Amino acid sequence: MSVPTQTAVVIETPKAPFIVKSGIAIPKPAAGQVLLKVMAVGLNPMDPMRRSMNMLIDSYPAILGSDIAGVIEEVGQGVQGWKKGDEVFCSDTAGGYQQYHVINEPFLIRKPANVSFDQLATVLITGCTSLNGLYAPSPIGLGLNPTFSSDKPQSGKSAFVLGAATSCGQYAIQYLKLAGFTRIVAYASGKHTEYLASLGATAIIARESTTMVDLVSHPAISAAPFDVVFDALLAMASDAASALDIAHDIVKPNGQLATVNPRSVLSPDRLAQNKGVELVRAFGYYVGPDGGKPPSDLGFGAKPEHTAFGKLIKEHLPRLLETGQLLPNRVEVLPNGLAGIVKGLGRWTGGEGVSGVKLYQSVLKS
Ligand SMILES: NC(=O)c1ccc[n+]([C@@H]2O[C@H](COP(=O)([O-])OP(=O)(O)OC[C@H]3O[C@@H](n4cnc5c(N)ncnc54)[C@H](OP(=O)(O)O)[C@@H]3O)[C@@H](O)[C@H]2O)c1
Structure with missing residues (x-):
C-alpha cells in the first residue's frame, strides 16, 4: 500500500533556499504525539535567519514554521484528553510549513471557538x-x-x-x-x-x-x-x-x-x-525540556520554568482570547498556497518588510 504524501516548504541542505516540495510522507504520531492537519501557519522573521545562519535546525531536509493552528487528525498511543477532530493551536520549533505535522501532546492548546485558525496562527511565538x-x-x-x-x-x-x-x-x-x-x-x-x-x-x-x-x-x-x-x-x-x-x-x-x-x-x-x-x-516557549522535544540549545533553550509558567499560559490564553481581552495581531493572508510562504519569508530579507501586521498562510485552504 502506498504511503500518503503531502506538500511542504523545505530547506534541503544547510543554507539552501526555501522550496515547495511535494511527495513527502505524512508522518505517523508516535506514543504521546498527535498528527495535526495544519489549517494555518504564522510566519516569523526568525525563520529566514535560522535558514541563512544554519541555526537552531537539527537536521536536513528541514521544515520550519512555528506558529500552528490546526485540527487533530490522529492521536498516538497514551495521549489522553484529546481526540480526532479537536481544534487546537500550538507552537513548535519547526514543522508548520507543511500540510500535516506531528507534535507532542504537551504543546497542544485548546482553540477558542470564536477565534479563527488564521488569527491563532499569530498568537504563540511572539x-x-x-x-x-x-x-x-x-x-x-x-x-x-x-x-x-x-x-x-x-x-x-x-x-x-x-x-x-x-x-x-x-x-x-x-x-x-x-x-x-x-x-x-x-x-x-x-x-x-x-x-x-x-x-x-x-x-x-x-x-x-x-x-x-x-x-x-x-x-x-x-x-x-x-x-x-x-x-x-x-x-x-x-x-x-x-x-x-x-x-x-x-x-x-x-x-x-x-x-x-x-x-x-x-x-x-x-x-x-x-x-x-x-x-x-525573553523567549516564546511554553513547554520546557520535559515536553519531550527540547529545541537545539545555543545557550538559549527552553527551561523547566517555561513548563511551569506554560501551564498557566495554556489555561489563561484561550480565556483571554475568547473574552476579547487579548486581540490577535491583524493578519495579512499570503496568496498562492505554500509558494506564498516562500515569498512571504523573503519579505524580511528582501527589504520589502512587514509593517504592523502578521503574515500567515492558510495551508489547507490553498
Ligand atoms: N526570543 C524569542 O523567543 C523570539 C520569539 C519571536 C520573535 N523574536 C524576535 O522578536 C523580534 C520581533 O519579531 P516580530 O515577529 O514581532 O517582528 P515583525 O512583526 O516581523 O516586525 C515588523 C515590525 O518591525 C518594526 N520595525 C522595524 N525596524 C524598526 C525600527 N528601527 N524601530 C522600530 N520598529 C521597527 C516595523 O515597524 P513599523 O511598522 O513601525 O515600521 C514592523 O512593523 C525579531 O527580532 C524576532 O526574531 C524572538
Missing part, C-alpha cells in the same frame, strides 16, 4: 515571548503578573515598548495594559498611532520624527524615565544592535528591562553605569 518576558517570574521574566491577576497589579507604573509595531510589541502593549500599567508609551511608525492606542498605548512616539538615539532626550522620556522597558525591536532593523543600550538609557535606575533578542548585550559603558537594572532575555 505572544508568549512578550508574556514570558513581562509576566513570568524570574529567571524567565520580570514577574509583573505571574498569576494572571485581573486586579491590575502594576497600577500607577509606567512602561515603554521599543519596536511597538512588531508582533511582539503589539502583544507586549496588551499584556502591560492588562497588568494595569497606567502609562504605556510606544515607539513605532506614526501610521500605527491609532491602532497601537486601541491596544492600550497611552502615547506614541513616531520613529519618523525621533530617531532611536534621540529617544533619551525626547521630552516625554527625559521628564519621567520608565519603570519597565520592553525591547521588541526586529533584530534585522538597521539600528537593532544598539537597541538594548537605548532601552537601558530610558529605564529608571533599579528598573526592569526585557528584550526579545537573545543575542543583544549591553555595551561595556552601560554596564559600567551600575544602574541596577534587572534584565531578562
Whole structure:
C-alpha cells in the first residue's frame, strides 16, 4: 500500500533556499504525539535567519514554521484528553510549513471557538515571548503578573515598548495594559498611532520624527524615565544592535528591562553605569525540556520554568482570547498556497518588510 504524501516548504541542505516540495510522507504520531492537519501557519522573521545562519535546525531536509493552528487528525498511543477532530493551536520549533505535522501532546492548546485558525496562527511565538518576558517570574521574566491577576497589579507604573509595531510589541502593549500599567508609551511608525492606542498605548512616539538615539532626550522620556522597558525591536532593523543600550538609557535606575533578542548585550559603558537594572532575555516557549522535544540549545533553550509558567499560559490564553481581552495581531493572508510562504519569508530579507501586521498562510485552504 502506498504511503500518503503531502506538500511542504523545505530547506534541503544547510543554507539552501526555501522550496515547495511535494511527495513527502505524512508522518505517523508516535506514543504521546498527535498528527495535526495544519489549517494555518504564522510566519516569523526568525525563520529566514535560522535558514541563512544554519541555526537552531537539527537536521536536513528541514521544515520550519512555528506558529500552528490546526485540527487533530490522529492521536498516538497514551495521549489522553484529546481526540480526532479537536481544534487546537500550538507552537513548535519547526514543522508548520507543511500540510500535516506531528507534535507532542504537551504543546497542544485548546482553540477558542470564536477565534479563527488564521488569527491563532499569530498568537504563540511572539505572544508568549512578550508574556514570558513581562509576566513570568524570574529567571524567565520580570514577574509583573505571574498569576494572571485581573486586579491590575502594576497600577500607577509606567512602561515603554521599543519596536511597538512588531508582533511582539503589539502583544507586549496588551499584556502591560492588562497588568494595569497606567502609562504605556510606544515607539513605532506614526501610521500605527491609532491602532497601537486601541491596544492600550497611552502615547506614541513616531520613529519618523525621533530617531532611536534621540529617544533619551525626547521630552516625554527625559521628564519621567520608565519603570519597565520592553525591547521588541526586529533584530534585522538597521539600528537593532544598539537597541538594548537605548532601552537601558530610558529605564529608571533599579528598573526592569526585557528584550526579545537573545543575542543583544549591553555595551561595556552601560554596564559600567551600575544602574541596577534587572534584565531578562525573553523567549516564546511554553513547554520546557520535559515536553519531550527540547529545541537545539545555543545557550538559549527552553527551561523547566517555561513548563511551569506554560501551564498557566495554556489555561489563561484561550480565556483571554475568547473574552476579547487579548486581540490577535491583524493578519495579512499570503496568496498562492505554500509558494506564498516562500515569498512571504523573503519579505524580511528582501527589504520589502512587514509593517504592523502578521503574515500567515492558510495551508489547507490553498
Ligand atoms: N526570543 C524569542 O523567543 C523570539 C520569539 C519571536 C520573535 N523574536 C524576535 O522578536 C523580534 C520581533 O519579531 P516580530 O515577529 O514581532 O517582528 P515583525 O512583526 O516581523 O516586525 C515588523 C515590525 O518591525 C518594526 N520595525 C522595524 N525596524 C524598526 C525600527 N528601527 N524601530 C522600530 N520598529 C521597527 C516595523 O515597524 P513599523 O511598522 O513601525 O515600521 C514592523 O512593523 C525579531 O527580532 C524576532 O526574531 C524572538
